[in-house]
Amino acid sequence: MNVAKLTSGLATRRCLRTVAPARLSRGLCTRVAASASSSGDFDFDLFTIGAGSGGVRGSRFAASYGAKVAVCELPFDFVSSETRGGVGGTCVLRGCVPKKLMVYAAEYADDFRHAAGFGWSVPSEGLQHSWTSFIEAKRKELQRLNGAYKNTLNNAKVTLVEGRGRVVDPHTVEVDGKRYRAKNILIAVGGRPSRLDIPGAELCITSDEALELPACPRKVAVLGGGYIAVEFSGIFARMGAEVHTVFRQPLPLRGFDEEVRKFATDQYVASGLHLHPRMTPQSVSRQLDGRLSLTLGHADGTTEVLTDLDQVLMATGRVPNTRGLGLAEAGVSMGPKGQVLVDEHCRSSVPSIWAVGDVIDRIQLTPVALMEGMAVAKSVALGQPTQPDYWAVPSAVFSNPEIATVGYTEEAATEKFGDVDIYTTSFRPMRNTVSGSPIRTFMKIVVDAASQKVVGMHMVGAEAAEIMQGFAVAVKVGVTKAQLDSVVGIHPSAAEEFVTMRSVTRQVRRAAATA
Ligand SMILES: Cc1cc2nc3c(=O)[nH]c(=O)nc-3n(C[C@H](O)[C@H](O)[C@H](O)COP(=O)(O)OP(=O)(O)OC[C@H]3O[C@@H](n4cnc5c(N)ncnc54)[C@H](O)[C@@H]3O)c2cc1C
Numbered sequence: 050m051n052v053a054k055l056t057s058g059l060a061t062r063r064c065l066r067t068v069a070p071a072r073l074s075r076g077l078c079t080r081v082a083a084s085a086s087s088s089g090d091f092d093f094d095l096f097t098i099g100a101g102s103g104g105v106r107g108s109r110f111a112a113s114y115g116a117k118v119a120v121c122e123l124p125f126d127f128v129s130s131e132t133r134g135g136v137g138g139t140c141v142l143r144g145c146v147p148k149k150l151m152v153y154a155a156e157y158a159d160d161f162r163h164a165a166g167f168g169w170s171v172p173s174e175g176l177q178h179s180w181t182s183f184i185e186a187k188r189k190e191l192q193r194l195n196g197a198y199k200n201t202l203n204n205a206k207v208t209l210v211e212g213r214g215r216v217v218d219p220h221t222v223e224v225d226g227k228r229y230r231a232k233n234i235l236i237a238v239g240g241r242p243s244r245l246d247i248p249g250a251e252l253c254i255t256s257d258e259a260l261e262l263p264a265c266p267r268k269v270a271v272l273g274g275g276y277i278a279v280e281f282s283g284i285f286a287r288m289g290a291e292v293h294t295v296f297r298q299p300l301p302l303r304g305f306d307e308e309v310r311k312f313a314t315d316q317y318v319a320s321g322l323h324l325h326p327r328m329t330p331q332s333v334s335r336q337l338d339g340r341l342s343l344t345l346g347h348a349d350g351t352t353e354v355l356t357d358l359d360q361v362l363m364a365t366g367r368v369p370n371t372r373g374l375g376l377a378e379a380g381v382s383m384g385p386k387g388q389v390l391v392d393e394h395c396r397s398s399v400p401s402i403w404a405v406g407d408v409i410d411r412i413q414l415t416p417v418a419l420m421e422g423m424a425v426a427k428s429v430a431l432g433q434p435t436q437p438d439y440w441a442v443p444s445a446v447f448s449n450p451e452i453a454t455v456g457y458t459e460e461a462a463t464e465k466f467g468d469v470d471i472y473t474t475s476f477r478p479m480r481n482t483v484s485g486s487p488i489r490t491f492m493k494i495v496v497d498a499a500s501q502k503v504v505g506m507h508m509v510g511a512e513a514a515e516i517m518q519g520f521a522v523a524v525k526v527g528v529t530k531a532q533l534d535s536v537v538g539i540h541p542s543a544a545e546e547f548v549t550m551r552s553v554t555r556q557v558r559r560a561a562a563t564a
Contacts, residue, residue, distance in 0.1 A: 093119045095429055096222045096231035098214035098374070101138020102415045103406030104237030105198060107422030109205035114430035119208040119231070121224045125195050127188060127261055136209065137198040139239050139407070140415040142191050147260045148280060150187050152447045154178075155287035159449070163484035178288070180265050187260075214238075216375040219401045233429045236389055236397075236404040237422065238374065240367040240413070245272065249333030252341055253361040256281065266290050266359035270343050272330050273364035274301035276446040279317065281362055283449035286321050293355055295325040295345060302446065306458035309507045312475070312491040313452055316509060319487040320449045328353070333361050369408045376402070386410060393436045394428050395421050403429065414444055443521035445514035450488050453517035456505035456524045459495050459557065467559030468498035470530070472550040478511060478543055492546050494530070498556065501529045506547065516544045 095111045097104045100122035112118040123134020125142065135142045161176050202209050212225035216236075222229050242255035254262075256277050267290055271282045274296030286292040294301070294317070300310040301317075301324075318324060328345040331352065336342055341358040371387045382390045382398040388410035391397050395405050403425045406418030420437045427435040443455035456462075462469045472494040481488055490510030497504050506520050523533065538545025 091220070091230045091232045093117050093208070093229060093231040095119075095233045095235055096214075096229055097121070097235040097237055098216070098222060099138065099237040099239055099370075099406075099408075100136040100198070100202065100209070101237060101239045101406065101418070102140045103239075103418035103422040104138065104235065105136070105202065105422070106419045107235050107237060107403075107405060107425045108207045109201060110423055110426035111430040112205045112207045114426060116426075116430035118205075119210055119229060120202065121210040121212055121214040121222070123213055124211055125192075127191075133257060135195050136202065137191075137195050140418075141194050141198065143257050143260060145415055146194065147187055147191060148256075148277075148284075149447060150190065151260065151284045152280070154183050155284045155449075158287045158289065159486070163481075163486050166484040178265075181263070184261065184263075215373065216379045216381075216402070219379055219399045232401065234402045235422075235425055235429075236371075236374070236376065236402065236408055237406050237418070238370040238408050239418075240369050240407040240410075242363065243366045243368045244363050245330060245365050247330055247332055249335075249341075250363070252333045252335060253363045255363050259360075259362050262360070264359075268340075268358050269293070269360045269362060270295060270341075270355055270358050271362045271364055272296075273366070274298055274303065275364060275366065276302065276448070278362075278364035279313075279446060279448040281364060282317070282322050283320070283447070287449060290359075291323070292321075293323045293325060293358075295328050295330060295343075297327065297329055299326050301326075302452070304458075305446075305452070305454065306493065306495075306505070306507050307460060308473070308493060309452060309454065309458075309491065309509055312489075313446075313448070313450070313509050316450050316488050317448065319489075325353075367407065367413065369410060371408060384410065394434055395425050395437065396428070412439065412442055412444075414442065417442060441521055441525040443517050445517065447514070450490070450510050451513040452507075452509050453513035454505075454507045455517055455521040456503070457495055458505060458507070459493070462495045462497065462504050463557050463559075466497040466499065466504065469504075469557045470496040470498050470553045471555050471557060472496070472530075472552075473554045474546050474550055476546075479541060480511070490543055492543075492550070494533070494547065494550060496530045498558075501531060503528050503530055503533055508547075510543055512543065516547070519544075520547060 094116035095118045097108045097120040100120045104120055108118045108120045122136050125135030126133055210224050214222050214224045217223050220230055244250045259281055265288045269285050269290050270293045271278050272295050279301055282292045282294045300314050302310050331344040331346045333341055333343050341361055342354055342356045343361055345353045369388045377383055380399045381402055384390050389397055389404035389408050391404050391409050396403050405421035405425055407413045424435040424437045427433045441456050446452040459471055475489055475491045478490050493507040494503055495505030503524055533548055536548040538548050
């Protein structure tokens with residue numbers, strides 16, 4: 050969009066077309082009135098608290114649209130748990146990026162092991178891995194990214210204020226004692242790991258520390274059944290650790306397609322994980338030799354103790370970083386978890402305060418935070434009220450094997466559409482036939498029977514994330530099963546199975562489901 054050509058009149062008309070008068074009176078078209086200049090009462094058109102995925106995206110695009118923008122962020126520190134901030138945020142410094150680097154490190158271990166099937170032999174002195182040089186290389190890359198993100202803000206002419214921000218009133222942010230007046234405030238403070246409230250919780254690590262361990266644990270318990278838990282389980286197992294994954298549900302990955310959960314669970318077991326379903330962590334204690342023991346409880350009242358653990362990783366969820374932020378005092382409605390409640394435009398109950406990313410607790414993924422940040426930038430700086438579009442958000446779990454998904458699960462599709470056609474296939478990938486790896490691949494297509502549109506696609510297997518990104522485009526634009534079938538496959542690949550599944554595996558019909 051050519052911002053120079055965007056007259057305030059045009060912006061006003063756009064707002065009037067899409068927003069009810071009551072909302073306008075709350076000042077939704079702030080850009081029209083305010084963002085051309087921050088003169089008058091305001092230092093900035095937009096002040097963002099938190100320079101993670103959503104905050105950086107919202108700030109730099111608002112600035113590129115002509116708004117005067119500042120963002121505050123805590124200093125970057127690998128170690129101290131109180132000040133682990135850093136421009137780039139969780140994804141870049143304590144989430145997606147360092148985690149994926151660890152997944153890569155772990156994959157080499159598998160590759161070396163499986164190369165024998167293809168004729169490779171391991172040198173007689175054996176394979177060695179230097180955990181410290183890997184952690185050092187990872188740190189260097191994170192420092193580089195932290196610098197790159199700062200440059201991005203700088204190039205976009207966004208003022209970076211280092212320090213902890215706090216909302217004083219609907220138009221004032223205080224950072225380490227200094228106050229800034231802003232027409233709009235964007236809350237993009239993300240979340241942090243939550244810990245179970247059990248005796249010995251302080252002996253456990255979270256994902257933050259798991260990314261920075263001085264050595265790879267030889268035996269580790271991972272508490273939780275979410276994607277972060279299964280990802281770290283896979284990393285440590287492939288690096289040679291004995292891994293015990295403990296979760297309360299019968300299967301891990303609640304919210305994923307049931308068939309995918311079952312299939313993935315079988316592969317996790319085949320890959321060597323020790324799974325402890327339906328178990329509740331009760332306590333952690335330190336043994337005389339310094340290692341840890343973990344007591345688990347069954348629903349029937351019996352207990353089980355895992356001993357000699359080097360680490361216990363709590364991957365038991367995340368909570369929004371809103372403690373002490375002054376939001377409730379400023380009149381912002383908050384949810385029970387401490388999340389900021391926002392409308393369809395990511396606007397809070399206080400018209401000048403917006404919120405994006407993990408702090409609103411919708412879909413906790415980086416690309417979603419980016420989309421929300423972009424929407425707020427447009428709403429605030431262009432006067433174009435913009436809603437993030439949550440349909441067909443693809444996602445991946447970088448476990449062993451990978452999982453990727455887009456659209457509805459079979460269960461959700463059945464509930465929404467009533468009648469659905471399911472196509473599935475499962476096979477041993479070509480590489481594993483020779484390598485000897487027992488890991489299998491599973492692929493699934495969910496089709497709305499009435500429209501024949503593909504409304505969900507799921508995969509468990511190598512490169513699932515890379516494969517699913519392309520198919521997500523098709524699902525998003527409403528591809529039909531016949532259109533998918535008309536595509537010629539790339540051979541030999543696993544991905545081609547998505548365009549060659551011709552026979553329906555089962556037809557789920559509303560009547561049968563409700564009978
Ligand atoms: C281990 C792990 C793995 C993940 N893997 C993936 C993945 O593979 N793919 C994916 O899409 N997502 C992944 N995520 C999720 C992803 O990291 C988040 O969804 C994303 O970072 C959210 O962005 P955000 O802008 O909401 O918050 P964040 O990126 O968390 O940024 C918030 C920023 O605000 C700062 N801040 C907090 N309070 C204040 C304050 N008072 N003043 C100033 N600054 C403050 C913080 O220091 C932080 O830098 C992962 C998360 C974790 C923990």
